[in-house]
Amino acid sequence: MILVKQARVLDPGDRGALDVLVAGSRIFAIAPDIPTPRIPGVELEVIDGRGQYLVPGLVDGLVHISGGGGEGGFAGRTLPLLAEQALAAGVTTVIGCLGTDAITRSHSDLLATARALQAKGVSALCLTGSYALPAPTLTGSIERDLVLIPEIIGLGEVALADHRGSQPGWRELAAAAAQSRRGGMLAGKRGTVLLHLGDGQDPLAVVEAVIERSEIPRNQFLPTHCNRSPHTFQAACVYGRADGNIDFTTSTTEAFIAAGEIPAAHAVLLALEAGIPAHRITLSSDAQASLPAFGSEQEMTGFQVADIASLWQAVRQAVLEYGVALEVALATVTANPARIFGLESRGRIFKGGRADLLLVDEQTLALATTISGGQVRWGRERLPG
Template identity: 55%
Template structure:
């Protein structure tokens, strides 16, 4: 069945005016101010988009699709992400990763959880590795994982400046980046290395050394959680100036904010005010991760679950604080799609994947999600397949 969305205000994420979008076979087939495909002889479902914004589906650079956590023992392990959670949050493409736990969590389970999400039209990719070094893989090498496993598009999250990490050296990070780059080149993938940056005093120093001492480009790394403190955020701005890109985390807790975290919407607005940063910052939810709170002695005080819907909430908050729609959307659509080498994601254009959202213009409330061409109406806190 073809789907025709009529009369929405199109943002791809740049404004494209009012128009119709024809969807079929999981792709955007046509766009025009007025389409008349009724003479094709195919079943056609029409969706009224008048008064709504049509924007690209969100591309979430970090989701613990198989569940994160475990820092408080087995009972603290987080649940896997459910498809409805992503659909209600407007996330249609997501990159799944392991974190602290690569003992009871596996890459096989990560891939299985991603493929279960794909049954609902979602595009679920995966990263090889985890917090720890040497990197755990499926085939025995980073390069082979990238070349031989279609779902795997990069490496991560490798932890630095964190007491839960393996305390890697700059040389080890450079070797990981080199293996990921070669594997990515051979497979036609980005080979991006996602770096978890903790609260440690070293901050981004290891990344700076890896690039200064070895033939590794800053753009090969994507450090995340760069708004967890003002000090780290300032370092991240310098990293952008060196040619790198950074990721802000939308999930948070009152304890993290009280400890000095820069709210993601605030951090995004600061960066978007500098034209040099506009296309070098992404937002991710860290969905289904654990958000532990430790005291100064490293004792666990509490733990919460990161929410995938925090991504859309951050976009709303940035808009409410006066940000223009296009650059805010780009940070969760076009820019992460480019960094992860997902050419048909993060934009509304003929030939692109049929991943898009229908939003209320002022509130950015989600009314419909289209994932892989499958249409889901969002109402009463639930995602319901469109008949």
């Protein structure tokens, strides 16, 4: 058991200073003052939360958990995510997917990596498919993957407006989204379709055509990389004002920013100022992806590796540098992605919810402690039990 004493609880709304008792992998009690329980044979760890926020563990909606890259040949392949990386960054839930490479990368390896992360304290889920349509799958269809494999919760990341994608038309995207939606309904999942937006003009035109010409609702989709360029951001703002969900990528490079990418922290502020409802905005790290540089003929000339630590760094920057309210910034990496992907037990702090919690400094927002699945996985601030 773990008892966190007198931390300021953000759920992500501010609930004031409270005690939170964790038993097993769940939150057992939340109250102004919880007496220290004494149960024979049960070890209790007491954590001093004074001067700290207690916030939900981060939900990262786009991570290449089994490694990504490959656009520049075999030397451009990136390594799988380590559980220690995620936990040290405050990320307790990751949603893994394939990207450009669905030839040397497979859904079997993606699923095995997710289960390895789970064994080490990170709640790991997966998407079927990849950049291309028709979508590669594990069982032979999008629907069967969602129905038969517990960890698979949606489809993606399907590439649009990108030279690395399969250039799908609206009918192809609508058919894939319908399969994900139907499989999700049968399995009690959301079946969210994650869309990778590239550098092309009018990046959401195909999505708008699906919404206009089919029965697929707008909230079936989550476009990501919406801060890639000014024109992509503007298209995302139009989409968001129409009650669409949008996602900004926190991993970046100086070259990307110089080419027009909007840092995710700034994009959150600009989106709010543009009238996007706060609950429609999410952040994801794109961790373990290659961040490629391309030459004049679209050949890759080098790359960096996306960092999962950028997720919390972007939240801190949004609050400390751009003046975004902490509750709003926090929701972009907790309650919002949890809701969009249908993960009801995550992203909030409530009795009976998953005990995925972070302690962060009230002044600097520096991460101090990560609790995942009811266990302290990184950092410790203790009182005698």
